[in-house]
Amino acid sequence: MAHDETAAQAASSVRPDSTRERIDLLVSRVLRWGVLCAAAIGGAGFLLFVLRGPQPGDPQSLQELLSLRSETFATSLPAMVRGISTARPDDVMRLGILVLILTPLLRVALMLVLFVLERDFVFVAISAIVFAILLLGLTGSIGR
């Protein structure tokens, strides 16, 4: 019985070192700040909407909003920058959402760097592939 237990311990898949602690703390911090940024920008955009109301070109009533069709408001980075410079509520809110969408990408990038520092090359390769696929998806190269 005692022999069995030591054998099980030798075959354990739990890593004994403390690098896990450091990785967890950093990943957690990046996620927290990303989420706080997204919420602050989104909240500011929503406040702008309440103060300024729907802008020309936006749906003016709830009925109009709910009958929107897919692909009506295609957007791009330059369009967003123009909108934000004139404090257009929709574009400020878009920026908040974009920051939120970027948080998972950021944490995969962080993990990639941490695995490189740890010289854990199997996981460097894994996170590099995940990062590349994510990047393709975010620029809109993958998908319907």
Added chain:
Amino acid sequence: MAGIELFALILFFVSFFAGLLGSLIGLGGGILVVPVLTLVFGLDIHLAIGASIVSIIATSSGAAAAYVRDHLTNVRAAILLELATSTGAVLGALLAPFLPSRALYFLFAGFLLLSLGPMARRLGEEVPSQVRPDWFARRLHLGGAYPDRALGRVVTYEVTRVPVGFAMMFIAGLASALLGLGAGSLKVLAMDWGMRMPMKVSTATSNFMIGVTAAASAGVYFWRGDVVPIVATPVMLGVLAGSLVGAQLLLRLTNRRVRQLFIPILLIIAVQMLLRGIGVW
């Protein structure tokens, strides 16, 4: 105009519950947000999915900050399995024009229903015992430990049957690309049933992973305008608030209780998938 603001307020509260529930059981909250937007408000399904993708990422990043800090999330297993979900999603995106999505809904539903039995049988189990790590788990150091506040001790656990979990995650990725879902339910099953990880670790790790799955398809929806700011912003804010509360709750719940919560939700999702497959909704 006041109508839009009231709509946003209602959406905020619905999303709060979606975030609360989603962060507890490792799902994205799409199961609540999409039906409310389409069935109650009559919004176009594509715009509802756009909002649901935002809800998935918000649940994931919102709760993960707490789960990762408390070591409930298995970060190494997550990135390995994200390799499976993201390659599955790429294949899904490529195959989308050739595959009938109806059959997929049936497949998804059938799979969830089949898993109910094994799930229910383990209702009484708190932490899986007698788990022998397989070659992959040992080689990649996938096992972990977390301080369990409900049990008042550190739980050390092993991981096994990595290829089974990997294959299930590949299918989850395929399904999420084809059907526009987070497929969190499949992810939880892959870890809980497939790889024998503790229930709370499975939901926390699934919660961590769904953000990446959703972000991969978010770009398409975002740039083509299917993420409507005035719809998605209240969803984001509500879900974030809900997931912060949910994360504090999960740390204090037992694995048993989480499983009790998960089973009825699994049933609801299965029924939703069946209805979509039949074409009722």
